[in-house]
Amino acid sequence: MRKKILILLAAAAWAVGASAQEPVQTDTVGVCLYFRQGYSRLELSYRDNGERLDSFVRRVRGLRADTLCRIRQVRIVGSASPEGLTPANERLSRKRSHSIDTLLQRLLPDERHLFRVESLGIDWQGLERMVEASDMPWREEVLHILRHTPEWIYRDGKIVDGRKRQLGMLRGGQPWFYMERHFFPRLRAGGVDVSCVIERLPQPQSPVPVVEEPQPRTTTWPTTPSPRPAPTDSRSTCTPACAAASPVRRPRP
Helix, strand or coil: CHHHHHHHHHHHHHHHHHHHHCCCEEEEEEEEECCCCCCCCCCCCCCCHHHHHHHHHHHHHHHHHCCCEEEEEEEEEEEECCCCCHHHHHHHHHHHHHHHHHHHHHHCHHHHHHEEEEEEEECHHHHHHHHHCCCCCCHHHHHHHHHHCCCCEEECCEEEECHHHHHHHHHHHHHHHHHHHHCHHHHHHCCEEEEEEEEECCCCCCCCCCCCCCCCCCCCCCCCCCCCCCCCCCCCCCCHHHHHHCCCCCCCC
């Protein structure tokens, strides 16, 4: 019995150790919703926003019904393109993220407590990714400014230069005009990203089989009865051999 308990404890410890070593898998599903330049009101008929949003909501509801998944958060991020004044772009990105938040509160009420609403202002990182993936003229010079020039450069407490000004002055403004045609519309149109992080739960462990220690087998052999002694002739105590050796006496006539 003691050995059986030790086997069960060892199997349980192995199962716990194996589950602890397995990394938790995460997936992300997202949707990109587009806005018109300078607007924060979401139009479902604009650039197929309605179709993409319906597909996203269906996927989230399917993941909610999956017993092996757990939705950890729904992240809503608003952003804007570099044109215009920075304070105006910050307000615009906040309004765009809250516009999406209001809509998803109605479409996904069970996930409302998981919503995380953010606003980036100008999406400089998104612009850098677009430039890096392109073959635009003066690509390396533009990337150098995006990566190494602060958004604002101060001197004596005053703004004297910055990233936006250097991009606008580069090569007489030609790279800026190129990005304004090819990249800026995607930044302001795709400024909201709704991502849903899914945690894949491990498969349930199958029950550990109980292994019992085999007991030693004993073999019972059948008992053989002892031979019964031959009957003894009370008239003679002579054995057959003695009888053969003794002469036979005949009676006298």
